[in-house]
Amino acid sequence: MSPLDLTWRLDPTAILLLVLVVGVAVAVLPFAHRSLRGDRHGAGVTLSIVAMLSATALLVVAGELWMLALAWSLATAATLAALGLGGGRPALRRAGPWLIVGDVVLWLAVVLAAAGTAGEAPAVLLVIAAAVRCALPPAHPWLVDSLYAPTPVSAALHGGIVNGGGILVITQFSLIASSPAAITLLAALGTVAIVAGVLAALVRTDIKGRLVASTVAQMGFMMLVASLGLLAAALLHLVAHGFYKSALFLSSSDGIDRRAAERRAPRPFLTSATERRVRTVAGALVPVAALVAVALVAYPGGRGPAELLLLVTIAVAFATAGARAAGLAPSRGRAAALVALIAVGAVAFAAATSALTGALGLARPAEIAAQPLALVFALLAVTALAALAAVRRWAPAGRWALMLIAVGHGLGGRAVRIDRSREVGSASAPARRTGHPRTSPRTSSTPMGATA
Known part of the structure; x- marks a missing residue:
């Protein structure tokens, strides 16, 4: 078979993933059309979202590795266009370099695989490319900066583009599984992402920032489950998370109203101990x-x-x-x-x-x-989460909690404050995107998890 043969995948896995992409598109595109009406870049952002999700659909059905890489690069180009039009230079500052690095690594894996290169290099490169697209640390800053873009872009990113790394791992798992180094790296990156995402989510005070940190942790969990060979569980998690997280982003603007309603609600039903x-x-x-x-x-x-x-x-x-x-x-x-x-x-x-x-x-x-190392990393992740829960429960303002708060602030990045006029259809007020410094963990007296 020629390396340039066109082969399409329409197996049950591809069909399930297509359901995810189509479902996200049906939810996000009408929202984008309504919320960006009147924005001078609104039509461009909406078209970029269409291109992002179309490229992801092509990624799902690509039967050859080079076809998958081509769809991957098309999705990257559309993502950069959506971020640039919707969020400007701040949104591209770290997203551009990281996403391009992921593309280069993936194409290098394609070249090595096509050349029949022996060893573990192609599998390891595939894992690195998937980790960058899933925003696993240290590549997570690109997803944090995506908050400068409007809500529909974030919903499409978390419901479709970020899942591309999981799609790559699941569809190319036979190649990845043949490399002990690739499996170990996949498990290690997933473990780090789980802990880092949970810590960042605990200290972020903005709704969207917490959702980004949650996505990092969830993608890490999916990667860790895949490294154990539990592909069905990883696939189910990928699809469920895509639907759930895109819906959360689309409803994130109602968060303040929901909190206010909760404060006005009557006191909970009193019960005995x-x-x-x-x-x-x-x-x-x-x-x-x-x-x-x-x-x-x-x-x-x-x-x-x-x-x-x-x-x-x-x-x-x-x-x-x-x-x-x-x-x-x-x-x-x-x-x-x-x-x-x-x-x-x-x-x-x-x-x-x-x-x-x-x-x-x-x-x-x-x-x-x-591959026992993957199981070892999974046990480490569970142990770390249990220790974190114990600190929050019994010493929320202790020394260890303050140290974890400092780490969480460093991982979560700075909060993003943007003018919401872009999402209410105001053409007269230009969007302003400014980042304000995060609260210093050394001066904060908030107990761990109190704002989560």
Whole structure:
């Protein structure tokens, strides 16, 4: 087969990813048309978003590595155009260099793979390119600076473009899995991104800044799960995060109104200490029991330590959500309904992951079983998050908390303050984009996580 043969992928994986791209486009483009009406660059920004999502769709169905790289570069060009038109020079200051570096690294991997280069270099280069596109540290500043662009651009970035790194890893995993160095690097970058994203999200005081930090952490989690060979779980997380995060960005302007409404709301339903404990325990145990039951039915013999670690992590997440929902519900009936809904979500996750594993042909390659370092990094990530939770719970203003606040400020970058006239259709008031220095962690007395 010639290196320039055109081969298209229309397997179930590609179809599922196309559903994500089309869904994001259906939500973002009408919003962009309305919110940028009257802006002198509004039409250009909207067309750039169309080009971004079209290139991502081409990336999904590309059957050859060179075709994938071509779609990747087209998406980069459209992203830079959207950032430049919507956010100006501040939005391009770090995004341009990082995205171009990612393109160069990917094309170098294409050249080495086409030349039949032996060794691990092509696989490692693919991981680096994916990490840059997913904004994993140290490449995360480009995504932070994208906040200078209007909300529709951010929604398209987090729902489509950033996911390109995950698409690259999933579609090219057979090549990446053959390289122990690439798998180890993928796990290490994912672990660092999880911890860095969580720390940055804890200290950001702006809604969009927290969403950016959350995306860094979520992309790190997806990469770490992929490094363990759990491609179905990584794919499900990629699609769910794309829909969820783009919706959050589109509704971010309503955050202040929601906070005001919460302040005006009546006080929560008063309960006794015993009832609160019962609610918390029930809210935690019911979703976990449902998740474990479905997992045992789907995988009666178990599938190894990687699957067990992922199951425990997801169980903790559902248990936390259930406990909080039950404890804050204004009535017992509402608490029971919320816990039941979270349990249904846990069942849906386990069932969907099991179904995707078989239907999409994403079985775990045998090579991954011989890569214990990926599992070690996963354990490190879980341990770091548990330690962070302990510091927030028992010493939110202690020495360690202040040190973590300082690190979080450094990772989160400066806050972005922009004139919202660009998004209300005002053509008479020019957009002003100015960054103001972040609050110094040495002078801040805010306990850790108090603004999160």
